[in-house]
Amino acid sequence: MITNIPFGEKHARLSIFEPSEGTLVVVPSLSLPQDELRRITGVRCYEERLLFLLLTLREPGVRVVYLSSMPVDPDIVDYYFGFLPDPDGAAKRLQLISLDDPCSQPLTRTLLDRPDAIGEIREAIGGDDAWMVPFVLSELEEELASLLNVPLYGPATSLAYYGSKSGAREIGQEAGVPMARGFRDIRLLTELEDAIEELPGEQVIVKLNDGYSGLGNALVRKNDRAWTSFSAEGETWESFSAKIMDRGAVVEEFIEHRPLYYPSALARITPGGHADVVATHDQVLGGANNDVYQGCTFPAAPEYRAEVQGSATRIANLLADRGVVGLFGMDFFALKADAGYAALLCEINLRIGGTTHPFGAALLTTGATYDPGLGLLVADGQPKYYTATDNCAAYCLKGRSPGEVVRMVESLGLGFDAASRTGNVLHLLGAIPEYGKLGFTSIGNSREEADELHRLTRRALCGADPAPR
Structure with missing residues (x-):
């Protein structure tokens, strides 16, 4: 049951991989720039990547509430239950909640407009000790957690800068970690041009602050700006430059060394x-x-x-x-x-x-x-x-x-x-x-x-x- 003990104190060593008790409210919403997400084949189904958390139902004191845009195929759920010693017991502790809306992207944004679904989540949580597990934490997930009155297992949006490309360079420098030479917090095109010219080599790489899976990157040839290789299909300098001014970017030297590992x-x-x-x-x-x-x-x-x-x-x-x-x-x-x-x-x-x-x-x-x-x-x-x-x-x-x-x-x-x-x-x-x-x-x-x-x-x-x- 819910207690007055602070979340960080009661669950000081909590791992979502191996909880011993409580309810995981899994919100696999892809609350990321939707223009880039649309380039990923079958992106809505990526909400299912967190279904491995159904395996935590191995512990009899654990419950899972799993949100999705569309219903999860029962055969998929049965597949994960097949790894567990007590599939029937696990099924009683799982609540799947679907919005039945394939266009609900990101999922959390649509969910916030559905008081019926929010009520269903509240009912599923009941009086249990629960916490939300988001795929990515944005202001949308913070609002949902506030409405549900549950703590978040994720970084507050006030700390989101550290997850940007510019923030990573700041943290890396403070931690004394080696990095490629580069410049952060680029927003003006004049800053972009100066950074490109300042770095060594014939090519540089430009990365949008909030890019993911490499889709926000561009490889720029210094002596031939007309030749630019964008990682995202359909990207142009006009569209990419607008994103730089809106979201910010870093410019880094392109590492020519081969072989190179990742x-x-x-x-x-x-x-x-x-x-x-x-x-x-x-x-x-x-x-x-x-x-x-x-x-x-x-x-x-x-x-x-x-x-x-x-x-x-x-x-x-x-x-x-x-x-x-x-x-x-x-x-x-x-x-x-x-x-x-x-x-x-x-x-x-x-x-x-x-x-x-x-x-x-x-x-x-x-x-x-x-x-x-x-x-x-x-x-x-x-x-x-x-x-x-x-x-x-x-x-x-x-x-x-x-x-x-x-x-x-x-x-x-x-x-x-x-x-x-x-x-x-x-x-x-x-x-x-x-x-x-x-x-x-x-x-x-x-x-x-x-x-x-x-x-x-x-x-x-x-x-x-x-x-x-």
Whole structure:
């Protein structure tokens, strides 16, 4: 039941991956710039990326209230329940609330105009000790939390600047973390031109402050401004310049060094202010400028894993001191230098990012714990590795149901094996019927086993090997 004990005191060490009791009100609203979101195929279905939180229903004291624009296919819910020891008990502690509106983007904005839905959420919470878990926290989510009178497991909007590209450079500098040379808080076109000319090299990269998944980036050639490669399809200098003046941007040197690697770190700051890095990954990128997130591998390569974790820990501790709460990611560049490998901070994403659901799925299905000394997930002494994608798409999958694809994967022996704690955990299943698209996390007992399982699964679903990474 609700008590008068402050949230940060009562749940000082709360992890949304492993709550022991209480109600998670999951609001997977994509409260981000909608012009860029529309470029992602099946973007509404990305609300389903947080369905891995249904696995927290393993604990009998946990309840989940899950919001969505459209109803979640019952076969998808049954799929997640299949990982639990008591599916029937879990079903009694899950409340799915849908707005039945495919155009309700972002979800929270529409929800705030639906007093009937808000009343349904209040009724589902009842007198339980509850907290809201947003995908990203904006003023919309803060307003919803206020209406529901529940605390938020996420960073306050007053701290949102630290999750912008400019804010990341400020935090990185204060934390003493290496970064590429660059300039922040660019809004005027004259400032943009001066920054471009000031930096070394033939090319620079311009990033919108609130861009995500690489879609707010542009690669600019200094001696030929007419040649600019935008990560987002359909972008022009006219539209991009307007966004710079409206949202702000950073200009950074383009790192020519090859090979170049793209590790990231996933960190958690609890309501009590305890900060830790819970995982490192190598990102799999694609797109016109090879800067759009496609998937990841866990853990980051051993050559630079400790460097990434050390820098991420300094940043997480600094953000904890500033009052940040929740899960967030940090992206890096890694390259080989004379004295070993160096990791340069690229950006900070104060939200649940693309590496969160693979990590959550692997953690909750294997029962592993993260060993920060090794940088590995370990279950009963056995390290766990995984390879994940959000972008497995094939024309042959269109029109199929989520349940049909789940059964196909399991019939081929590519599902999850509880005994070995290896196999695939599927997600984004709701995008299959219309878009022929899904994601999956391939878990193995070695890097090679995870990669091979991933390759076999992609071939089974798409009929061909993926392009080399």
